[in-house]
Amino acid sequence: MLHPMPSFGSFSLLIALALSAYTLFAGTLALFAIAKKRSLAISAEHLLETSRRAGLASFVVISCAAFALIWAAFTNDFSVDYILHHTNRALNPAYKFSALWSGQEGSLLLWAWLLAAYGFVLRLRHKVDVTLSAYASTILAAVQTFFLLLITFATHPFSIVPGGVPPADGFGLNPLLQYPEMVIHPPMLYLGYVGFSVPFAFALGALMMRYPGEKWIHITRRWTMVTWLFLTCGICLGMHWAYAVLGWGGYWGWDPVENASFLPWLTGTAFLHSVMMQEKRGMMKSWNVWLIFITFLLTILGTNLTRSGLVSSVHAFAQSSIGSWFTGFMVLTFAVCLFTFFYQRDHLRAENRLESLVSRESSFLFNNLVLLAACFTVLWGTLFPVLSEYVQGSKVTMGPPFFNRVAIPIGLFLILLTGIGPLLPWRSTSLRAVRRNFVLPCIAILVTAGALMFAGVRPWQDDEPTSGVYALLCFSLGAGVITAIVAEFLRGAAVVRAQTGKHLLASAFLLTRRNTRRYGGYLIHFGVVVMFIGLAGSAFNQSKEVEMGFGDSLQLGSLRIVCQSYSQDSNANYDTDYAILDVSRNGKAITRMTPERRFYTASQQTSTVVAIHSTLARDLYVVFMGRNPQTDRPIIKVFINPLVNWIWIGVGIIVFGTFIALTPPLTPATRRVEFHERSRIGGLPLLKEPLGTLGQAKAAAVESGHA
Amino acid sequence: MPKRLLQLLGVCALAFTMLGAGTPATSFDKIGHQLMCQCGCGQVLLECNHVGCPVSGPMIEELKAQMASGLATGGILGWFVNKYGPVVLAAPIRGGFDNAAWIVPFAVFGLGVVAVLMLARLWRQRHATLASANRHETTAPHISDAFRDRIRQETDLP
Numbered sequence: 001m002l003h004p005m006p007s008f009g010s011f012s013l014l015i016a017l018a019l020s021a022y023t024l025f026a027g028t029l030a031l032f033a034i035a036k037k038r039s040l041a042i043s044a045e046h047l048l049e050t051s052r053r054a055g056l057a058s059f060v061v062i063s064c065a066a067f068a069l070i071w072a073a074f075t076n077d078f079s080v081d082y083i084l085h086h087t088n089r090a091l092n093p094a095y096k097f098s099a100l101w102s103g104q105e106g107s108l109l110l111w112a113w114l115l116a117a118y119g120f121v122l123r124l125r126h127k128v129d130v131t132l133s134a135y136a137s138t139i140l141a142a143v144q145t146f147f148l149l150l151i152t153f154a155t156h157p158f159s160i161v162p163g164g165v166p167p168a169d170g171f172g173l174n175p176l177l178q179y180p181e182m183v184i185h186p187p188m189l190y191l192g193y194v195g196f197s198v199p200f201a202f203a204l205g206a207l208m209m210r211y212p213g214e215k216w217i218h219i220t221r222r223w224t225m226v227t228w229l230f231l232t233c234g235i236c237l238g239m240h241w242a243y244a245v246l247g248w249g250g251y252w253g254w255d256p257v258e259n260a261s262f263l264p265w266l267t268g269t270a271f272l273h274s275v276m277m278q279e280k281r282g283m284m285k286s287w288n289v290w291l292i293f294i295t296f297l298l299t300i301l302g303t304n305l306t307r308s309g310l311v312s313s314v315h316a317f318a319q320s321s322i323g324s325w326f327t328g329f330m331v332l333t334f335a336v337c338l339f340t341f342f343y344q345r346d347h348l349r350a351e352n353r354l355e356s357l358v359s360r361e362s363s364f365l366f367n368n369l370v371l372l373a374a375c376f377t378v379l380w381g382t383l384f385p386v387l388s389e390y391v392q393g394s395k396v397t398m399g400p401p402f403f404n405r406v407a408i409p410i411g412l413f414l415i416l417l418t419g420i421g422p423l424l425p426w427r428s429t430s431l432r433a434v435r436r437n438f439v440l441p442c443i444a445i446l447v448t449a450g451a452l453m454f455a456g457v458r459p460w461q462d463d464e465p466t467s468g469v470y471a472l473l474c475f476s477l478g479a480g481v482i483t484a485i486v487a488e489f490l491r492g493a494a495v496v497r498a499q500t501g502k503h504l505l506a507s508a509f510l511l512t513r514r515n516t517r518r519y520g521g522y523l524i525h526f527g528v529v530v531m532f533i534g535l536a537g538s539a540f541n542q543s544k545e546v547e548m549g550f551g552d553s554l555q556l557g558s559l560r561i562v563c564q565s566y567s568q569d570s571n572a573n574y575d576t577d578y579a580i581l582d583v584s585r586n587g588k589a590i591t592r593m594t595p596e597r598r599f600y601t602a603s604q605q606t607s608t609v610v611a612i613h614s615t616l617a618r619d620l621y622v623v624f625m626g627r628n629p630q631t632d633r634p635i636i637k638v639f640i641n642p643l644v645n646w647i648w649i650g651v652g653i654i655v656f657g658t659f660i661a662l663t664p665p666l667t668p669a670t671r672r673v674e675f676h677e678r679s680r681i682g683g684l685p686l687l688k689e690p691l692g693t694l695g696q697a698k699a700a701a702v703e704s705g706h707a
Numbered sequence: 708m709p710k711r712l713l714q715l716l717g718v719c720a721l722a723f724t725m726l727g728a729g730t731p732a733t734s735f736d737k738i739g740h741q742l743m744c745q746c747g748c749g750q751v752l753l754e755c756n757h758v759g760c761p762v763s764g765p766m767i768e769e770l771k772a773q774m775a776s777g778l779a780t781g782g783i784l785g786w787f788v789n790k791y792g793p794v795v796l797a798a799p800i801r802g803g804f805d806n807a808a809w810i811v812p813f814a815v816f817g818l819g820v821v822a823v824l825m826l827a828r829l830w831r832q833r834h835a836t837l838a839s840a841n842r843h844e845t846t847a848p849h850i851s852d853a854f855r856d857r858i859r860q861e862t863d864l865p
Contacts, residue, residue, distance in 0.1 A: 255749060381812075388805075
């Protein structure tokens with residue numbers, strides 16, 4: 001029996017593998033010849049160009065393979081084993097598209113496709129720096145070759161069902177994945193994961209070729225920030241999916257798969273900060289190179305954890321033998337990084353010097369320490385069960401109690417640094433500047449703590465005070481950091497207003513446009529703090545679970561929920577049971593909620609569709625948990641989750657801030673200034689131009705924290 | 708005297724952590740959150756949201772029975788470990804190698820802090836050495852705090 005589309009996909013993968021291998025081989029040969037000044041039968045430059053073009057073509061060919069799989073999903077080609085197991089005829093078209101990444105084989109194909117897409121853009125933009133781009137392209141080709149080998153020989157997405165005769169219908173998509181966010185969450189996460197390959201390739205390439213100066217950082221800055229943004233969005237969309245679909249009232253369960261995505265985010269964030277030290281002061285060159293190496297290795301480790309069955313997780317892919325492939329790849333990558341580092345380590349020699357312990361540089365050191373400590377803690381907690389089994393012969397569980405107790409104090413320290421760091425200037429600071437910058441935030445911290453205690457937040461009176469204490473600390477520190485950020489904006493805006501005569505808001509806007517990177521960064525910090533405030537709200541969660549018949553009611557906090565009726569619905573894909581609940585406060589109707597429970601016919605699985613009523617203060621979260629098997633009465637679980645909306649708002653601010661930071665500034669951030677040493681007013685040199693940096697003024701402006 | 712003060716602080720800390728620990732509802736909630744449901748959902752026992760879960764219901768009944776028998780928290784947890792194995796605990800609290808789970812992250816963080824401080828001190832010393840060497844070579848004009856503030860004031864760089 002002929003299977004044209006699966007055959008087309010399979011051949012596309014084989015051609016893509018050949019092209020990637022050629023990109024790697026030809027690129028390596030040409031770069032070696034250039035580095036050693038050896039001549040080849042054809043010129044190294046021409047060979048490099050063929051390598052680049054093969055890399056470009058590989059994207060087109062992998063796109064064909066991805067298209068073949070999507071086509072098979074849309075045409076219900078159940079002769080393809082993967083399509084049989086992840087779709088069915090009645091499946092919504094959007095979810096048929098998402099079937100591409102809902103299983104092991106398809107998601108690895110997505111990985112290779114996105115990697116090829118990144119490589120495509122990189123190779124198109126090779127004129128930024130031809131040689132460095134050639135190194136990066138060759139390194140990316142190595143990663144791509146690995147994934148294509150894996151897809152072609154270990155997890156082939158176009159395998160035909162045994163016997164080749166397709167069943168009438170597929171087994172359906174996992175009900176938990178039939179949710180709108182699942183159409184965008186995995187691609188976002190993968191764009192983040194895969195994207196770190198690009199700064200990794202540039203860093204390794206720059207080290208291999210002994211790239212002079214810090215230009216490679218400028219080239220990769222946008223790549224890194226965009227990748228970081230994708231990963232942030234991916235993680236947060238995953239949180240929202242878990243919150244809206246899984247029905248347990250939470251958004252983060254410290255599951256190994258969640259942790260796997262969080263690890264590269266932490267090191268990537270550390271890299272984005274510490275790389276500024278190299279850009280501004282030429283410091284921490286080796287550290288930055290290793291940070292990006294580790295971030296890349298952690299993306300591979302995360303993929304390994306999710307797919308190898310090394311640690312147990314509810315939403316890991318099926319256990320398979322591909323763990324050894326990833327382990328081998330990680331070992332090889334680490335060996336290459338280590339060898340290159342030692343071989344070229346003199347190139348990374350930096351004049352690390354610190355003028356003052358109270359400076360932006362030292363705050364970056366601590367920022368990196370805290371982020372890496374958080375990364376280590378999460379990694380340790382994720383892998384400890386494996387270690388325990390090895391040492392003690394018995395597996396243990398590392399659940400939320402462990403992570404909450406160990407990671408939250410580190411998180412609080414991070415908030416503190418989020419506030420302190422940007423207020424400290426580069427190089428050194430004066431006592432007066434410290435006083436000026438820190439008085440207001442300190443007052444805000446104390447006033448917030450006092451106001452909260454006055455309002456009744458007194459955790460020491462609770463049975464379990466720890467989470468309440470953490471929340472109180474988080475709110476207070478958050479208020480301090482927000483005050484510091486607002487004060488920074490206002491201070492800068494006041495200066496612009498004095499120069500331009502515009503009103504304060506327009507001045508703040510102009511200020512942000514003039515220095516998008518700095519003020520975009522502030523907005524990101526603001527978003528992170530808003531998010532932390534939302535996370536701290538979980539210390540005050542309430543929940544109640546009851547069997548509710550018609551007309552029954554329950555009271556939770558100030559809210560009264562009355563069951564009006566239950567109903568049923570059906571379509572080709574699933575049958576639905578849903579409850580109709582009226583919510584009121586003090587006799588005043590607030591909303592009507594309809595939590596659902598669905599039964600999917602193809603997969604014979606059930607899932608919940610949570611009803612959520614959100615306000616800025618709290619979420620009312622209602623789950624229809626099904627019927628009690630003994631009494632057949634419906635069970636409703638209600639949660640009041642304070643401040644959850646702040647998390648999603650915080651994410652929005654982070655995204656907005658990142659866009660601002662990525663936008664080119666309106667005017668150059670530095671301008672020429674002339675000193676008139678002889679013309680002095682009150683003992684100070686007169687600045688001919690109000691804005692500027694040259695000579696000493698440049699040093700002073702940089703010291704003032706210009707990022 | 709300092710020893711007595713330490714003892715007093717220790718008693719206060721203990722009293723603080725024991726506040727409200729005696730109420731049965733609190734204990735049930737507390738112990739229930741230290742155990743994992745064994746149905747494979749990976750959730751804390753009292754948060755397992757599977758209706759008709761064949762495991763969490765009986766486990767909750769077992770917890771109630773153990774509490775009714777008057778066992779202390781440690782005894783109840785031990786009973787569950789004997790029956791289900793150490794994976795039933797939501798966090799490793801059996802002592803021995805389990806302690807490493809708690810100690811290592813803080814130890815690494817502590818070592819990191821020491822390392823960063825030492826590094827900062829080293830870099831500061833290097834700067835002082837280089838600065839004094841430069842002073843002998845050139846006489847750079849002094850930039851006062853007032854001058855820095857003036858620049859800050861006249862630029863949009865806070």
